Amino acid sequence: xxxxxxxxxxxxxxxxxxxxxxxxxxxxxxxxxxxxxxxxxxxxxxxxxxxxxxxxxxxxxxxxxxxxxxxxxxxxxxxxxxxxxxxxxxxxxxxxxxxxxxxxxxxxxxxxxxxxxxxxxxxxxxxxxxxxxxxxxxxxxxxxxxxxxxxxxxxxxxxxxxxxxxxxxxxxxxxxxxxxxxxxxxxxxxxxxxxxxxxxxxxxxxxxxxxxxxxxxxxxxxxxxxxxxxxxxxxxxxxxxxxxxxxxxxxxxxxxxxxxxxxxxxxxxxxxxxxxxxxxxxxxxxxxxxxxxxxxxxxxxxxxxxxxxxxxxxxxxxxxxxxxxxxxxxxxxxxxxxxxxxxxxxxxxxxxxxxxxxxxxxxxxxxxxxxxxxxxxxxxxxxxxxxxxxxxxxxxxxxxxxxxxxxxxxxxxxxxxxxxxxxxxxxxxxxxxxxxxxxxxxxxxxxxxxxxxxxxxxxxxxxxxxxxxxxxxxxxxxxxxxxxxxxxxxxxxxxxxxxxxxxxxxxxxxxxxxxxxxxxxxxxxxxxxxxxxxxxxxxxxxxxxxxxxxxxxxxxxxxxxxxxxxxxxxxxxxxxxxxxxxxxxxxxxxxxxxx
Amino acid sequence: xxxxxxxxxxxxxxxxxxxxxxxxxxxxxxxxxxxxxxxxxxxxxxxxxxxxxxxxxxxxxxxxxxxxxxxxxxxxxxxxxxxxxxxxxxxxxxxxxxxxxxxxxxxxxxxxxxxxxxxxxxxxx
Numbered sequence: 001x002x003x004x005x006x007x008x009x010x011x012x013x014x015x016x017x018x019x020x021x022x023x024x025x026x027x028x029x030x031x032x033x034x035x036x037x038x039x040x041x042x043x044x045x046x047x048x049x050x051x052x053x054x055x056x057x058x059x060x061x062x063x064x065x066x067x068x069x070x071x072x073x074x075x076x077x078x079x080x081x082x083x084x085x086x087x088x089x090x091x092x093x094x095x096x097x098x099x100x101x102x103x104x105x106x107x108x109x110x111x112x113x114x115x116x117x118x119x120x121x122x123x124x125x126x127x128x129x130x131x132x133x134x135x136x137x138x139x140x141x142x143x144x145x146x147x148x149x150x151x152x153x154x155x156x157x158x159x160x161x162x163x164x165x166x167x168x169x170x171x172x173x174x175x176x177x178x179x180x181x182x183x184x185x186x187x188x189x190x191x192x193x194x195x196x197x198x199x200x201x202x203x204x205x206x207x208x209x210x211x212x213x214x215x216x217x218x219x220x221x222x223x224x225x226x227x228x229x230x231x232x233x234x235x236x237x238x239x240x241x242x243x244x245x246x247x248x249x250x251x252x253x254x255x256x257x258x259x260x261x262x263x264x265x266x267x268x269x270x271x272x273x274x275x276x277x278x279x280x281x282x283x284x285x286x287x288x289x290x291x292x293x294x295x296x297x298x299x300x301x302x303x304x305x306x307x308x309x310x311x312x313x314x315x316x317x318x319x320x321x322x323x324x325x326x327x328x329x330x331x332x333x334x335x336x337x338x339x340x341x342x343x344x345x346x347x348x349x350x351x352x353x354x355x356x357x358x359x360x361x362x363x364x365x366x367x368x369x370x371x372x373x374x375x376x377x378x379x380x381x382x383x384x385x386x387x388x389x390x391x392x393x394x395x396x397x398x399x400x401x402x403x404x405x406x407x408x409x410x411x412x413x414x415x416x417x418x419x420x421x422x423x424x425x426x427x428x429x430x431x432x433x434x435x436x437x438x439x440x441x442x443x444x445x446x447x448x449x450x451x452x453x454x455x456x457x458x459x460x461x462x463x464x465x466x467x468x469x470x471x472x473x474x475x476x477x478x479x480x481x482x483x484x485x486x487x488x489x490x491x492x493x494x495x496x497x498x499x500x501x502x503x504x505x506x507x508x509x510x511x512x513x514x515x516x517x518x519x520x521x522x523x524x525x526x527x528x529x530x531x532x533x534x535x536x537x538x539x540x541x542x543x544x545x546x547x548x549x550x551x552x553x554x555x556x557x558x559x560x561x562x563x564x565x566x567x568x569x570x571x572x573x574x575x576x577x578x579x580x581x582x583x584x585x586x587x588x589x590x591x592x593x594x595x
Numbered sequence: 596x597x598x599x600x601x602x603x604x605x606x607x608x609x610x611x612x613x614x615x616x617x618x619x620x621x622x623x624x625x626x627x628x629x630x631x632x633x634x635x636x637x638x639x640x641x642x643x644x645x646x647x648x649x650x651x652x653x654x655x656x657x658x659x660x661x662x663x664x665x666x667x668x669x670x671x672x673x674x675x676x677x678x679x680x681x682x683x684x685x686x687x688x689x690x691x692x693x694x695x696x697x698x699x700x701x702x703x704x705x706x707x708x709x710x711x712x713x714x715x716x717x718x719x720x
Contacts, residue, residue: 441712
């Protein structure tokens, strides 16, 4: 009896949460949709587990759909008819059929439709020749290459022919060919490929990979310089979804069927990365007509999944010597990446930092009011009589007006933001100065504390970022402390990411003085360290922010890797006292050493 | 610009300038704006200041009355002194005018109470 009550209570609590967070209503009337709570993607619950439960009550055929959203500890099952749903519900509700934790169920009016639509066409230079070999040929190839366990990669089993592929450097050592060449059984493939009209050289290197369900391969481009312009991959055993990603943000999930030959040339070979997710299933991918234009086909990653089987792939490459001569530079190992030089850096900052802040000052300021809790915490321990510099103070939101026992000096470059700042600090033991951090017009060692929040990421060269941190060091008294924060490249632990935007990216670039900078799609994970972040400007009319944005301005950011800010501080002779991640920012509290 | 701020400003980033301190003040508009008096704060900040520079700045604005040219010992206990110092440090504000670099003569405008210390790239060391 107690158990039933407990079950009911849990269900009610969960139902309320589901309603507010997803807009899905739990209903008493049995229907085809059921939500299962306590099990989901986050708990490792998979379609296979549902199938097991269904098989025991002979409902295997009745399942229409299984939906387990990323990061959730609940999931949904959809049946063909409500009788099957009811049988499933009555059998398993409140039981510990899967884990130690009981599964609580409810009928729901609706299930989330989280299909992902991919608008991009398949990479140029990529061909999938379906049924390239017959079922009998597939069998004999599998016999030829299904070796006994000689696992030497943690994710899959691999064997090389012709030359050994070195995974650390992603190349081959041409001076040590293997005694085992590509088996002559493969020769039949070449004439067949020629008759398909593909222009290629006969490969001299082959890598055989065996992927068990659950295994994958990280996203990669086959290194340019050691291999020629055609890479071939023959699939045996099981179809798989291969993810193709372009550095512009384009993403194409592609079904690679068994017995197909994948031909990678041109852009697909040189400018795209491909990989296979490590999981035991693949989503069903449908090709549909676009809603906007029926002539355009789009790829849809549906909620439905299919189980993977063991897959064996034969990858054929042609070795070559010397630097790569391709025309795709982004992923080419023969191109040195161009660093942003000092002269370019200051012009870039003038256009994409200073001028932008002047234009967005009013709107920017209206979105930032409260001091950041970490600043309040940092200043809490500041003793009476301390001099605090807030460098890059913006509208002065981090100037704590109630602290009449310390001097707070707000330094800011934007005149627009400083006007807001001056109005904010009026009547407090605080003041404003228009300054540039790299030309700080302040006496050496004048400060007991420096805060520098979300500033250093706007300097566009390593030298200037170091100079900024060194300046902070020179302004501090020995024993003085600074709090420095910058945007982190890794936004996965912040609220910044939007779930709807995972695969929706822009591929625009802007070139300044020969520096090609990608434009970031807001609310997605950062893919580059140096980039432009759009600010959709809204005007203020009668003290209210207009709903519509009429102009988009681009702010330059260098987003930081973990430990990068710590290294800057150490290089500037500051001792890192504390280093932490907070809401998408890397933060450091550092001290200037006593003399 | 408050005089406590002026006490810390320099033009040392200018090319060819060694200390750039103190900056001369030319004011066309000076106001006195009330700020909460915290005697403990004033007492503790005084050792961090260049008092001579403060006195001369206050004098150039006509606000040195009652302000000693040299800080006496035991000043921490002298409420009247702390109050005068408070006024000069935090309440006297240059609204309009300019600062002048003592070495190069470069002028930095003060507009609506904010000194503009920005330099062009050509002016920097």
